[in-house]
Amino acid sequence: MTPNPLHLWLIPVLPLIGAAINGLFGKRFSRRAVAAVALSFCGAAFVMALWVVSRFSSLSLPHTETLATWLRAGSFQADFAFYLDQLSLVMLLVVTGVGFLIHIYSVGYMWEEGGFYRFFSYLNLFMFFMLTLVLANNYLLMFIGWEGVGLASYLLIGFWFTKDSAASAGKKAFIVNRIGDFGFLIGLFLLIKHFGSLNFEQVFQVAAQQPVETAGVGLLTTIGLLLMVGAAGKSAQIPLYVWLPDAMEGPTPVSALIHAATMVTAGVYMVARSHVIFEHAPTAMMVVAIVGTLTALFSATIGMAQTDIKKVLAYSTVSQLGYMFMACGVGAFSMGIFHLMTHAFFKGLLFLAAGSVIHAVGGEQDMRKMGGLRTRIPWTFWTMTAATFAIAGFPPLAGFYSKDAILFRAFVSPQGSWVYWAIGVFSALLTSFYMFRQWFLTFFGEYRGEPNHAQDEHSSHHSGHGGIHESPKVMLIPLVILAVLSVIGGWVGAERFNAFLSPGFHGHAITKLVAPGPEEAARMAVENRAIEHLELGLTFVAVAAAASGFFLAWLLYYRRPQLPQEIARALGRFYQAVANKYYVDELYAVLFVEPLVEGSKNILWRGMDQKVIDGALDGSAQGAREVSDSVRRMQSGNLRSYAGWVAVGAAAVIAYMIWMGAR
Amino acid sequence: MLHLILFTGFGLVCVAGAVNLLVQRHPINSALSLVVVMGALAAEYLLLGAEFVAAVQVIVYAGAVMVLFVFVIMLLNAGEEERTQGSRVALLLGVPGLVVGSLLIAWVLIHRSGTEAVRVGALPGYPKAIAQLLFHDFLLPFEVTSILVLIAIMGAVVLAAKPSQVQQGKKEG
Amino acid sequence: MIPLSYYLVLGGILFACGVAGFLIKRNIITIFMSIELMLNGVNLSFVAFAAHWHALSGQVFVFFVMVVAAAEAAVGLAIIIAVYRTRETLNVDQVNLLKL
Numbered sequence: 001m002t003p004n005p006l007h008l009w010l011i012p013v014l015p016l017i018g019a020a021i022n023g024l025f026g027k028r029f030s031r032r033a034v035a036a037v038a039l040s041f042c043g044a045a046f047v048m049a050l051w052v053v054s055r056f057s058s059l060s061l062p063h064t065e066t067l068a069t070w071l072r073a074g075s076f077q078a079d080f081a082f083y084l085d086q087l088s089l090v091m092l093l094v095v096t097g098v099g100f101l102i103h104i105y106s107v108g109y110m111w112e113e114g115g116f117y118r119f120f121s122y123l124n125l126f127m128f129f130m131l132t133l134v135l136a137n138n139y140l141l142m143f144i145g146w147e148g149v150g151l152a153s154y155l156l157i158g159f160w161f162t163k164d165s166a167a168s169a170g171k172k173a174f175i176v177n178r179i180g181d182f183g184f185l186i187g188l189f190l191l192i193k194h195f196g197s198l199n200f201e202q203v204f205q206v207a208a209q210q211p212v213e214t215a216g217v218g219l220l221t222t223i224g225l226l227l228m229v230g231a232a233g234k235s236a237q238i239p240l241y242v243w244l245p246d247a248m249e250g251p252t253p254v255s256a257l258i259h260a261a262t263m264v265t266a267g268v269y270m271v272a273r274s275h276v277i278f279e280h281a282p283t284a285m286m287v288v289a290i291v292g293t294l295t296a297l298f299s300a301t302i303g304m305a306q307t308d309i310k311k312v313l314a315y316s317t318v319s320q321l322g323y324m325f326m327a328c329g330v331g332a333f334s335m336g337i338f339h340l341m342t343h344a345f346f347k348g349l350l351f352l353a354a355g356s357v358i359h360a361v362g363g364e365q366d367m368r369k370m371g372g373l374r375t376r377i378p379w380t381f382w383t384m385t386a387a388t389f390a391i392a393g394f395p396p397l398a399g400f401y402s403k404d405a406i407l408f409r410a411f412v413s414p415q416g417s418w419v420y421w422a423i424g425v426f427s428a429l430l431t432s433f434y435m436f437r438q439w440f441l442t443f444f445g446e447y448r449g450e451p452n453h454a455q456d457e458h459s460s461h462h463s464g465h466g467g468i469h470e471s472p473k474v475m476l477i478p479l480v481i482l483a484v485l486s487v488i489g490g491w492v493g494a495e496r497f498n499a500f501l502s503p504g505f506h507g508h509a510i511t512k513l514v515a516p517g518p519e520e521a522a523r524m525a526v527e528n529r530a531i532e533h534l535e536l537g538l539t540f541v542a543v544a545a546a547a548s549g550f551f552l553a554w555l556l557y558y559r560r561p562q563l564p565q566e567i568a569r570a571l572g573r574f575y576q577a578v579a580n581k582y583y584v585d586e587l588y589a590v591l592f593v594e595p596l597v598e599g600s601k602n603i604l605w606r607g608m609d610q611k612v613i614d615g616a617l618d619g620s621a622q623g624a625r626e627v628s629d630s631v632r633r634m635q636s637g638n639l640r641s642y643a644g645w646v647a648v649g650a651a652a653v654i655a656y657m658i659w660m661g662a663r
Numbered sequence: 664m665l666h667l668i669l670f671t672g673f674g675l676v677c678v679a680g681a682v683n684l685l686v687q688r689h690p691i692n693s694a695l696s697l698v699v700v701m702g703a704l705a706a707e708y709l710l711l712g713a714e715f716v717a718a719v720q721v722i723v724y725a726g727a728v729m730v731l732f733v734f735v736i737m738l739l740n741a742g743e744e745e746r747t748q749g750s751r752v753a754l755l756l757g758v759p760g761l762v763v764g765s766l767l768i769a770w771v772l773i774h775r776s777g778t779e780a781v782r783v784g785a786l787p788g789y790p791k792a793i794a795q796l797l798f799h800d801f802l803l804p805f806e807v808t809s810i811l812v813l814i815a816i817m818g819a820v821v822l823a824a825k826p827s828q829v830q831q832g833k834k835e836g
Numbered sequence: 837m838i839p840l841s842y843y844l845v846l847g848g849i850l851f852a853c854g855v856a857g858f859l860i861k862r863n864i865i866t867i868f869m870s871i872e873l874m875l876n877g878v879n880l881s882f883v884a885f886a887a888h889w890h891a892l893s894g895q896v897f898v899f900f901v902m903v904v905a906a907a908e909a910a911v912g913l914a915i916i917i918a919v920y921r922t923r924e925t926l927n928v929d930q931v932n933l934l935k936l
Contacts, residue, residue: 118933143894635934637934638935639931640928640929643858644859645857666837667838670838674842677871681849681853681873682853684857684869685860693866694865700876704876707843707846707880708883710888711843711883711884711886713886713895713898715895719902720902724872724905727906728909731910735913735916738917741863742925753860760856761852768848772844772848773839775841786840786886786887786890786892788895792892793876793895793896793899796893796896797896801896804843808900808907811904812903812906814907815910815911816910818910819914820911821914822914823917832843
């Protein structure tokens, strides 16, 4: 055991206690009490995380704490144990910090909703599972967290469960996640079979000694691909991204916390954690990079044609997650985590600000009915502006540093290629375009909505709010804090971040780490300068892309607002396809959902359940009835038939005895 | 030779009596045929040397049991059985069937048993010898059957008595 | 010298007649008499085997059979009398209150 235990187990358990208190007793509490319970337990977890940071430098890493034994089957063992290294520390801070801010925001946002205690119970429950996921020291405990956040996501997406679309969206999220989990589980089974353990340290130790699988598909490649399937499900990559846009049915804080900052990043975390496996399986890494890049491009194109303010952000999340996977796929795992962190800041802020906008206009979510809100809700405007510039990648905001680092690594890495870079830059242009489109549509121009509009997102008691108004302070303070983080969050710099994380990646970081000899140093100095020039050039191109996106959006949505309509009409069917998200959901429905439902109805229900199972049961009862019906005729009440039966029976016995005697 | 003639003669009487029992419609005729059968059987027993058994057969079976039957028939005054269609069919099928069945059994038995012969009086069944067995080896069954007979007597009295008689018996006794 | 099988055949014929009467006859007393006939056939077999195997216990067994047959006849006839009192008939087909 470790000499100075940090009691890491408290960090997940504190929100669990909050969830339990609110869940069991919250119905009887006042709103203030519920909020106090939820905030205090979540805040306590955050404070503990800060305390762990303060003790971090004195720890020997990786730092493991075992709480209790869990499974022991033969030589296989998995425990309730927690693992702390640089990677989990970063994730821990992001989850608890952003989570706490969103808890504060939710107090204001959900104040007038029914089921207030239920919301905070679920939110704390989510924190528990997410922290378990991040702090686990073995894949099995991580999987519990993985499943648990899926559950919390389902509960929170379907929070307004009386609404059909919300309930369906919750189900869709859970089921699509499950498909990913299937791949994940098979990967875990392969790990157990071939490595004998699911503990990170043991698995990675053994994996590091395997040769790099360059030829075709070997064991590590298979495991890597299966883990990627799980990550694709959880982090909404192609082809399992379809649940994330639907998940916008949930309340906006849920979208911010779960579907932007934390849960969807679990897949990235898992891939980064398993980097040893991926580094020994180049094919799997390539698949990761390709999936990430394609997803980034694909969902960026869909985001351009969306009219719902939250759906734009949803597709943007899918796209940014694609960037993170692209980073992992080219070997720049720490850059992926860097972008994860900055993304948590600005995407969380974007969602919360969008929630503030929706709150201001009384529930309307269609951007075509907004406009000119810049002067009416200034705080929301300025914070959202910071986030929009951050996501577009303008220096010196956070998104610039992380996105640029990824694009550069994609270009120079041995597993990377200029193709990834090119697609990445083009997607950055699109990102900038649709984010600024949203910015212009929402905050500039004339207000196009109806006064006192009450819509679906909030229930009807919002209609009495009277006009467009700024959100209360409890909602604005988290916005401001996140805005500050979006600005300064990248200033730690990609190099320093990489240096911080790379011991956690066992020295597998990509760039310039090895200390060189003298001629080596000279050659490397020349090389370094060349690389620096290259990096400067690539950065310039990326910023130019962001700027052109801004310019396009300004042109189409501010200067000549009638142009978009004409372009849409000119593109005709292509535009329709994009606006309908390329009909992917409909395709899945035809390919998978309907055959399954019909098959279940006809084969499993009518065929198996009714005919076979019920049939067997009813049939055996019927058979018993028929047999006894025929046998009862023997007892006729007629003496002579009894006599006859006696005679027949006696004859049979005698015949048998004669036969036995004759043998 | 004489043995065979006697055996066949008494055997035919037995069979005739048995068949007559089936054929007769009035139970009293059947009862009297049965008496005849039992008498012939007693003769057969004598041929086998079972004197005591033959005597008991005549005294107990023919003399007591059959008399009981005849008493009951006369008491109940049962009449003739009617000829119904079922009984005609039974006679039509049953008698030939009986003949065939008997012939079959006879054939099987004769073919299977070989030619072990039993002499006249092969095993003399002296009362003394039987009594020896009865009161030594078979004492328990003897005592049990005596209790059985006692119970049978009591049961018969109770079952056959008129209900009022039983009540009176109970009140007085 | 009469083969054993002759005695057995005779006993068998008597038994068969008894079974036939038991099944065919409708008068309950006649049925009882057929039962007695069956018992007689069996007794003959017992005595024949006793002579064949020189085992006197065969004859003792016949003795017991007779005793039991007498007891059974007594009780059975008493029952018949009781049934006759209630049903006024000796036809076995009409004693059918338990009929379906």
